[in-house]
Amino acid sequence: MTGGAARQVFRLPDLGEGLTEAEVIEWRVAIGDRVQVDQIVVEVETAKAAVEVPVPVAGTVLELHAVAGGVVDVGAPLISVGADGPDGSGPDGSGPDASGHPAAERYRQEEQAGSGNVLVGYGTAKLPAPRRRVRGGTPGRAAQPAPAVTPTVAPEARDETHAIRVISPLVRRLARDHGLELASIPTTEPDGVIRRRDVEAALARQPGLTAQPSLTAQPGLTAQPSLTAQPGLTAQPGPVAQPSRSQPGTGTADQLDAERIPLRGVRRAMTEKLVRSRAEIPDATTWVDVDATGLLAARDALAAAPRRIGVLALLARIVVAGLRRFPELNSSVDTARNEIVRYRHINLGFAAQTDRGLMVPVVRGAHAMTTTEISDEIARLTELARAGHLAPEALGGGTFTLNNYGVFGVDGSTPIINHPEAAILGIGRIADKPWVVDGELRVRKVTQLSLSFDHRVCDGGAAGGFLRYVADCVENPYALLAHV
Missing domain, CATH: 2.40.50.100 (RNA polymerase II/Efflux pump adaptor protein, barrel-sandwich hybrid domain)
Incomplete structure (x- = not known):
């Protein structure tokens, strides 16, 4: 202070x-x-x-x-x-x-x-995070304030803030640039505050209101002086702004139509992590098709439980059991010390798609949880992530990640390892496919499991053994009872 x-x-x-x-x-x-x-x-x-x-x-x-x-x-x-x-x-x-x-x-x-x-x-969750003191300066020395950027708030805008419940200047500018009256924009937020997504939804309902790039704001365009202001000269028709010849290739129609989106926040962090994963980890991928009919039957059998347990929670339970049998995959590599760090605890991350991008909340201590507790924690973290209320500490410290990309209707993928973890398991969609059962062709619920692993921490034998164990439990979930 x-x-x-x-x-x-x-x-x-x-x-x-x-x-x-x-x-x-x-x-x-x-x-x-x-x-x-x-x-x-x-x-x-x-x-x-x-x-x-x-x-x-x-x-x-x-x-x-x-x-x-x-x-x-x-x-x-x-x-x-x-x-x-x-x-x-x-x-x-x-x-x-x-x-x-x-x-x-x-x-x-x-x-x-x-x-x-x-x-x-x-x-931003309902309960505040634990308080802690963080020193932001050097003891004994007064911090020098940086040059301030003071937003200009017009009197009428100040009044409008209280009347129409708009907080963000970005939202006001977006509405003003597209000719929208803030009072006409509905919002579904409980607090009645108009947010950016409300303005974008209003624009989507009015096709005629599309963002038009301002020529004066485009790099490479130089304004031409008006000829009517010069004595003895008559006005000549023509464009007000022309592409600058000193910068060839700028100001084209394609570039004027392009949208530049800054990589910030969660998306930038995910970008950096994925790039680092590809640069540092010598990964390999192995996959197997499995009959998930038994898994769905187990889910339906548990439907009568006080709290419904979904497919993702059952897969998480199976993965935890698999990591106990193959601990090589529950590890990371300390490149600074040239060591493999094998964890005794299991912090299971799971990919969740949100409006702010892909997030990986972490179920901490999954090895000590029951299936119901894992299911409840996945549901709680997913709700917080989608509402934008997930605390930063809930997104770190994972030791293994589960990615259910089948919800997007795709069969398979080669998932990128969530650095610094050593492996990630992907699950494709569960669909009706022909399958041989006891020598007869039948229609079964089939899915594909894909395992990407760090080849530094284990070889194909351990990775294949883990994947086969998970596949066997998916096909016969009741066999898991012998090991839990």
């Missing part, structure tokens, strides 16, 4: 998991608003998840140091809050800690200790 008594600059806190930056999704406050202790002021997106950031003291918002869509480094200024009184006190003459709130007292102690700014980072 930096600044004088009447102005306090709060910096982006360390959000854990080695994250170094976050993108501002939307501000929940504007300049001039009053904030209370622990009020959520901004939602940011990291490489792991969306996180709501609260402010630790009460006061008036003086400055927002980043705009929606901007990227803020950990430790960089985020928001400035000032007290109402000239001496830094609140409206009743008391100091910022007069409320007696534990957070305010903790930050007062940090300030006296000479630390940098401290913030508490909450996950």
Whole structure:
């Protein structure tokens, strides 16, 4: 926490998991608003998840140091809050800690200790994440605030914020650029806030409203002066802007129609992980077709249970049993020490497709869970991931990943290992196919299992043994009872 008594600059806190930056999704406050202790002021997106950031003291918002869509480094200024009184006190003459709130007292102690700014980072789940202190500066040295980027909020926009419930400047600009009235855009959000997806849905319902690129904003286009402003010259018809000859190949129709999407947040993190996996891991893939009729029968038999257990949970239970028999695949490679790290615990990740991209939530301690507990945890994590409320720590620390790409209607794939893990199991769609049973051709529920593994940690014998064990349990799930 930096600044004088009447102005306090709060910096982006360390959000854990080695994250170094976050993108501002939307501000929940504007300049001039009053904030209370622990009020959520901004939602940011990291490489792991969306996180709501609260402010630790009460006061008036003086400055927002980043705009929606901007990227803020950990430790960089985020928001400035000032007290109402000239001496830094609140409206009743008391100091910022007069409320007696534990957070305010903790930050007062940090300030006296000479630390940098401290913030508490909450996950966006219903329950806040455990609090911890993160020092954002050098003890004994006051941090120098970075140059601020202050958003300009027009008076009419400020009024509209409270009337129409739009928080993000990005949403306002998107609606304004396409000629949409914010009051006419419906939203399904419980809090009534109009979000970007609401504007995009409104545009989709009006085919005539399509994004038109502005010629003046395109690189490589130079504006031509108007001839009517020159004495003795008559206006000549023609385009107002022409492609710059100094940059051949720019300003073409194809490029004007192209959309550039920044790789940020979860998508950038996934991109970096997949690229690193391909660059570092000498992977190999093996697969097998299996008769999943017995697996579906087991799922249906468990339908009468208090909580329904799905196919993914049953596969997770089988994978956990397989990793106990073939622990080589529950490992990673420490390249710095040239060692294979074999884990005694099983943290099972599973791929989940969300609006924010592909995520891999992790069921921690899956080796110690029952099938019902695994099913409940998968359901809980999936719901949080799709709602954007998954805490960053729920996306790391996996030792093996399960990928059910069959939900997309595809039969097979060669899944990329989730670095730094050593293996990933993919499951294709379960479909009716001809299958030989006891010498007779029948129609059965058939699927394909694909195992990609790190050839440094095991050879084809161990990988094939694991895959065959999983396939046998899929075909006869009741055989699993002999080993659990």
